[in-house]
Amino acid sequence: MTPAPTLAARGVSKSFFGNAVLREVSIALQPGRIHALLGENGAGKSTLINILSGALLPDAGAVEIDGRVFRGLNPRDAHRAGIAVVQQELGLTTQLSIAENIGIGALPRRYGLIDYRGLARRARAAMDLVGLNEDLATPVGDLPLGRRQMVEIARALFREPRVLILDEPTSSLSAHEVETLTALLDRLRAKGTAILYISHRLNEVMRLCQHVTVLKDGVVTADRPIEGVEAADLVRLMVGRDTGHLFPAWTPSADRDPIIQVSGLSSGVLRDIDMSIRRGEVLGIGGLVGQGQEDLLLSLYGALPASARTAEFNRQRNLPASVRRANALGLAYVPADRKREGLHLIHAIGWNLMLPSLARAFSLSLRDRSKERVLATALADRFAIKGDLTRQVRALSGGNQQKVALAKWTPAEPQVWLLNDPTRGVDVETKREIYALLRRLASEGKAIVLSSSDTPELVHLCDRVAVMREGRIVATIEREALSEGAIVAAAMGADPLRTAA
Amino acid sequence: MNAIESASLRLYWPAQRQRNRGAGGLLIVVAAFLALYAYLFPGLLSVGGVAKFAQSWLPLAMVSMAQAILMLAGGVSLAIGAMVSLGAVIAATTMAGPLGVAGGAALVMIAGLGVGAACGVIVVRLGLPAIVVTLAASFIVGGAALLILPRPGGTIPAWLSDLLAGDKPVAAWLVIAVVVFWKLYLATPLGLSLYAAGENPDAAYRAGVPVDAARILAYAVSGLLATCAGLFVAAKTGSGDPVIGEAFTLNSIAAAVLGGVGFLGGKGAMRGALAGSLLLSVMINVMYFLGFPPVAHYIAQGLIIIGAVALPEFSARRRAL
Amino acid sequence: MNPGEAVRFPKVRPRALFASRPVLTFLIVVAVWIGASFVKPGFGAFGHLRYLVELGAVVGLAAIGQTFVVIAGGIDLSVGAIITVSAVGAPLVALAFDESGAFAALITLAAATVIGVLNGLGVAFLRAHPMIMTLAMATFLQGLLILLAGGSAISAQSPLLEWLGSARPGGVPAGVLVWAIASVLSLLALHATPFGARVFALGANSLAATLSGVNVPATTVAVYAISGLTAGMTGLLLLGMNGQGYVGIGDPYLLSSIAAVVLGGTSILGGSGTYAGSIPGAVLLVTITGLITVVNASPGWRSILFGSLILALLLISGREARRR
Incomplete structure (x- = not known):
């Protein structure tokens, strides 16, 4: 008989504006186990985490902590019950110091005031666990993205949680930081912490986790030990079918004249980008999250001030200086955050x-x-x-x-479509329609630039993929050499630096 | 605990020092203006000079803090001036009466805390835009001030006026007291939460920060500072005036913006707002000294505010979006 | 209309029309008028109602620009100051050759528009918060006005102003006539032109508007320019009705203009609304102000009543906002 789960959801449902995001989802986190939660973007993972941590209330169903049903769980109750979450989006306060950020919401106090001495001691201990050796008083705003992620993890550990939920914690971490984190999670598991681990990196999941729950379109499609499961099976469970069927057949288009050519493009985090975009092709932009992909699209679209050594857009010299100019040159941009942008x-x-x-x-x-x-x-x-x-x-x-x-x-x-993660948070059927649309546009001789966080998408849809790291294009992979492995290797810097085509 | 360990665990003062960064330019400008003022008016460097200057600065410093707290919390108030007036008329009508100075002062503070908290509850709990709520509040509070004292009058006990606005630098000590009060406030968990609640309320809520409580408390403290500023203004003039606070609304925003406090919450620091109010105060004094007509202040103020908003736009290259 | 389109764009049912804010506000005006004429004899007389609408024209003109600015997601706190500039400035530019006063009026309106353009430039290019930019502008203008005009009232006589203040072509006061024409033009601009659509786009989501190719800076400057222009017109009308301008003459109209906009159902958060609501909103406002004066409330109570009114309206429209 298994022990009572530390934290569990029983048949929870949730919808927003009439769209069901979760339908009768159950999940149980056991002490001393790393539990993987898998699912495509938009499958409902973040909503489930928010319900488990009290940030959202379910429409139906209940959250149980140590077998006790909690109605109207709020984040403070959840913290008190020992549940800590590492959010995907960073929620740190840039003006406050590392230590204050780690402690906020659970600050130790003495005579009603913050006990800065105690805070420093405990924050330092949490920082040591994740390998942060920065000064305690450093404002978080001074840290690069990866270090901020580690602060976020230290903040969760500061509360000495019994349940630790990590929402894609490795998306902006370096290889070394990922190693520190996996070692740490193994230690916590051995100490009896229940861990829920969300990641898109299947090899990480296979190596680290003991149990897996797969969500697809808000429904649990699998809930089983990870032993004996192949990575390909997990993908099938997430997508609902073999990924191959999602994508239209790839046929090269005849018209391959360059329509945009830039060299030495710099702007914001972008450094010295050379690229050419051809008619009739889908050019993929890959890489880890936040390596300058969005800035690249926005600079091409005239929405970010940028400079370039040479630039030719649809036979016109110079970068478009404004969105309106870009529109006039035949460019269109579809942002990733469709609600906001x-x-x-x-x-x-x-x-x-x-x-x-x-x-x-x-x-x-x-x-x-x-x-x-x-x-x-x-x-x-x-x-x-x-x-x-x-x-x-x-x-x-x-x-x-x-x-x-x-x-x-x-x-x-438009002659050139700049698409920023167009399938994020989109159901499978729409994805299929969007993929078909992109190939059809390409076959009509339009140029498509597709930035995507979904590597299979890049592999199956693109004619070429430019991989970005730290604001540069570090590799451009042609169709023949395209594979998930090649993209990931280039993104992580496993390949020696190559200049872009 | 050995020496090395305690050195690596020092947190409070280093964290405070870190917040000084970026204020350097402003402090140089303030110092330059102070030097100019001291050059034009050597009397500044005496005890009496400090006393007089602190008296002209203190109310502005307090309302600037009142505004900056709200801006740090992601809000703003257009009712600061009305609150100052309210504080002034309550002080002028009660302190000479049976309640006495202590009772009157208590009433001023209760009114500030209460009205501030009420605004806070409406803004935070009902999720209404702070600008319009405080605009409405400025009418209601201003109307209440007119009901309490329809025309300038009332009295402040002479000894209190002498104490606060006499030849002794009591006002300078009060500035220090207000700063200490702010430091204590920020050293409480709820006070520090203000920064997190202002910059990213959703994330702060998920991290277990009592966002609503922190913001409502900020409104209450803001109200307290504003009515206390009104008490001081009444003591300085010896009587109450139901519209004396009007200019403070804009001045408080100007000082906070000059001091680098941002409109979107969580950006800036109180020392910046204080420096901004000091700069504004010195500028007004210098202009008086150089014989500018009072109306020139309006023009100068308008230009200063626009300049303060525009400068960061030119100095920093920002994303177009 | 083909059947496919009928599904895509179903006809608006008459009952839904009655739930719309402009119609609702209009009905409230009618109800208040009927109620008040029972309580107070003489209130319902044609002359008095016409007088109310004439007063409403002043508020309504100022509310035109405010409606554009608020729908575009901003707020113009310099309306009162611009009205004063216009009412005090027009007599100052009285020129010998300009017998009708039309030239002076044109210069005044141009100056008011330029002030609006400056507001717009500050908001669009200096990224100043609209409230700060326009408040700073108001402070600046206030100082300038005292320098120019001092504390005394300046009277103005010109045929144009006289016509504005007292002519009644066909029994309709000239001010109301001007208001009606301006209303039709602004309703057209807002709802029947691409420019109007851009104003709505800007207010609902300026980032998405930029990325959709909307020229956000130009649109921003345009709405503040419109606000300056209509405030200038308001100033001229006030000058005509009063016969003299003085510093502070425009102050009451700042808040009335905002209140009329909010009363008419335009969201203070921007992005939605219509000037069609601000029209009955303006009339309702002068009616309420008139009634408050009738009950002889002290200035204190009047201020409290006004503030509570704004708060109450905000609570109503704020409920809409949270449903977003």
């Missing part, structure tokens, strides 16, 4: 579809509403966006929102 959530679907056209039209001309209705209807039909277009965009599911974000650009007939 891509769409106007409070406005109607039809209105959103018309916005790029309205942005270009003469300011004080009269709008032709009936023509707009015809065009919006046609776009919605083509992209299979269902229903009333006078509804607000926020009423749509993630996948349909993404379709609106893509569809709104088609009337402008």
